Amino acid sequence: GDSVTQMEGPVTLSExxxxxxxxxxxxxxxxxxxxxxxYPGEGLQLLLxxxxxxxKGSNKGFEATYRKETTSFHLEKGxxxxxxxxxxxxxxxxxxxxxxxxxxxxxxxxxxxxxP
Amino acid sequence: DTEVTQTPKHLVMGMTNKKSLKCEQxxxxxxxxxxxxxxxxPPELMFVYSYEKLSINESVPSRFSPECPNSSLLNLHLHAxxxxxxxxxxxxxxxTRDRGNTIYFGEGSWLTVV
Numbered sequence: 001g002d003s004v005t006q007m008e009g010p011v012t013l014s015e016x017x018x019x020x021x022x023x024x025x026x027x028x029x030x031x032x033x034x035x036x037x038x039y040p041g042e043g044l045q046l047l048l049x050x051x052x053x054x055x056k057g058s059n060k061g062f063e064a065t066y067r068k069e070t071t072s073f074h075l076e077k078g079x080x081x082x083x084x085x086x087x088x089x090x091x092x093x094x095x096x097x098x099x100x101x102x103x104x105x106x107x108x109x110x111x112x113x114x115x116p
Numbered sequence: 117d118t119e120v121t122q123t124p125k126h127l128v129m130g131m132t133n134k135k136s137l138k139c140e141q142x143x144x145x146x147x148x149x150x151x152x153x154x155x156x157x158p159p160e161l162m163f164v165y166s167y168e169k170l171s172i173n174e175s176v177p178s179r180f181s182p183e184c185p186n187s188s189l190l191n192l193h194l195h196a197x198x199x200x201x202x203x204x205x206x207x208x209x210x211x212t213r214d215r216g217n218t219i220y221f222g223e224g225s226w227l228t229v230v
Contacts, residue, residue: 032217034218036221042223042224043122043204043206043221043222043223043224044159044206044221045221046218046219046220046221049218089158093217093219096164096171096172098164098166098171098172099166099167099212100146100147100166100167100171100212100213101147101164101166101171101172101212102147102164102210102217102219103161103164103172104159104161104219106158106159107158108157108158109156109157109158111156
């Protein structure tokens with residue numbers, strides 16, 4: 001079945017450092033790909049998404065490019081802030097066989113801590 | 117507005133209690149979901165409603181009973197839960213058309229079973 005593999009955390013960086021969180025996937029076809037972020041004590045927020053190969057999703061300084069040749073969707077940010085401390089989940093959308101119903105397959109999540 | 121509202125934010129219940137979690141969205145989405153998230157784990161799908169009909173039940177124990185009264189509301193009725201059911205329960209919704217639909221999550225309801 002479809003699956004997502006994320007780099008294991010936790011990841012600890014200093015403020016203004018460059019961030020990469022690796023994400024690779026296994027799926028039939030070309031699924032839509034997502035990064036969600038979960039701040040402490042909160043629900044999941046969509047950070048960015050890409051729906052087809054070579055698409056680049058971006059938001060709040062974060063970027064990820066859908067690479068079908070390497071089946072990857074790595075998350076990057078050029079200069080992280082303390083406020084970026086959170087858990088980041090990579091996910092893909094997989095068919096359910098039911099009209100209108102989607103299913104997300106999540107990676108295990110990567111906990112990111114940014115120190116001042 | 118991409119808001120999914122969940123109540124209550126926190127709930128403590130005994131193993132013999134009956135309680136409900138509520139979820140509301142006004143984005144016109146016709147697919148709604150319940151997810152369960154344990155600490156340090158990704159969310160796990162429990163139920164999917166599509167056009168107000170239960171479409172997917174991921175083998176969830178019957179002590180969890182979902183209900184979709186209308187296209188904006190989703191409830192999760194809880195009865196005779198176990199301590200291991202303590203978790204964050206996330207409601208979500210999504211449009212039912214087009215590729216690349218985004219699933220929008222609520223802030224979650226933190227459930228503690230004592």
